[in-house]
Amino acid sequence: MARRFRGRRLIVASHNPGKVREIAELLAPLGIEALGAAALGLPEPAETGVDFAANAVIKARAAAQTAGAPALADDSGLVVAALGGAPGIYSARWAGAERHFGAAMRRVETELQARGACTPTERRAHFEAALALCWPDGECAVFSGQVAGFLVWPPRGERGFGYDPMFVPDGGTLTFGEMEPAAKHAISHRAAAFAKLLACFSDG
Numbered sequence: 001m002a003r004r005f006r007g008r009r010l011i012v013a014s015h016n017p018g019k020v021r022e023i024a025e026l027l028a029p030l031g032i033e034a035l036g037a038a039a040l041g042l043p044e045p046a047e048t049g050v051d052f053a054a055n056a057v058i059k060a061r062a063a064a065q066t067a068g069a070p071a072l073a074d075d076s077g078l079v080v081a082a083l084g085g086a087p088g089i090y091s092a093r094w095a096g097a098e099r100h101f102g103a104a105m106r107r108v109e110t111e112l113q114a115r116g117a118c119t120p121t122e123r124r125a126h127f128e129a130a131l132a133l134c135w136p137d138g139e140c141a142v143f144s145g146q147v148a149g150f151l152v153w154p155p156r157g158e159r160g161f162g163y164d165p166m167f168v169p170d171g172g173t174l175t176f177g178e179m180e181p182a183a184k185h186a187i188s189h190r191a192a193a194f195a196k197l198l199a200c201f202s203d204g
Contacts, residue, residue, distance in 0.1 A: 003139060005070055005200050009033045013063035013073035015044050016092070016099070018161025023074060025181060026194050030201055037063055037071075052076060052089060053142045056132035064134040072197075076129035076189060078163045080108060080151065082117040091163065102155075105166050109153045120150040125167065127189040131197050141200060145192025160184060 008031060012020050015038045024034035037044070045062040049055035052075040060073035077091030087094045087108065095104040117123050126148040134140040148170050155165030157177025165177030169187055176184050185191045 003135070003141065003200060005133065007032070007070065009035055009069075011035050011037065011040065011042075011063050011067055011069055011071035013037045013042070013059040013071045016161070019074055019076075022161075022181075022185075022190060023072065023194075026185065026191065032201070040067060042066055047075070047089070049075070049089070052128055052130035053132070053144065055089060056130040056142060057134065057140050060132040060134035061138060061140060064136045065138070068136050070133065070135050073132050073134070074129055074190060074193075075132075076127065078108070078125055078167070079128055080112070080123075080125045082115050082122055082124070083108070083111055086111075095162075101162050105155055105163055108151065108163070108166070112151065123151040125149060125151050127163075127167065129189040129193045131190070131193045133197060133200055141197075143193045143196035145189045145194070145196070147187055147189045147192065 010032050012023050012034045014020050020034060020036040027034050042063050045058055047055040047058060049058055055075035056073045060071045063071035077088050079085050079088050094107055095101045112123060126146050128146045130142055130144045132140050132142045149168050151166050152168055153166060156175045157165045159179060160176045165175050167176050
């Protein structure tokens with residue numbers, strides 16, 4: 001059985017404001033306030049894991065042990081079939097130190113064009129997320145989720161963050177960048193992982 005979180009404030013071990021905001025929106029209906037790592041002055045550990053789950057644990061465990069309180073971390077990214085799974089766990093790094101996702105999206109598009117990937121079938125991709133909830137004693141639980149779709153160009157929409165403006169989920173016509181936040185939360189990779197994470201939150 002998953003270890004229960006009984007507090008009203010939870011550290012979100014991320015320095016990405018878009019990610020902190022999205023997790024805060026998911027936590028809000030539970031009456032839990034999200035405290036971003038940057039606002040708390042917590043360091044940003046090196047993401048040396050080999051997959052999303054490992055990187056999420058690295059971030060959540062570091063924040064929990066430094067702050068002495070439970071912490072939640074997300075590691076997520078865009079996985080493009082035609083690019084052999086890239087950018088994958090390097091999705092944020094493709095955006096550079098300044099997190100310039102406009103440049104990262106152009107790089108994805110340039111590499112797709114170089115491979116002649118022009119149709120939706122050739123431009124299949126999915127977002128993947130791993131959420132790690134860790135306690136100061138080192139115990140962690142990890143939950144994952146995915147959402148499949150295809151990539152469009154040029155990017156569309158100003159909502160969301162990261163690669164959202166070029167990703168259309170299966171069954172839809174709008175990019176994540178065009179969707180209202182509530183519509184994205186209903187189907188996103190992070191929401192799918194969060195639905196599994198709910199077992200860790202107590203009503204008491």
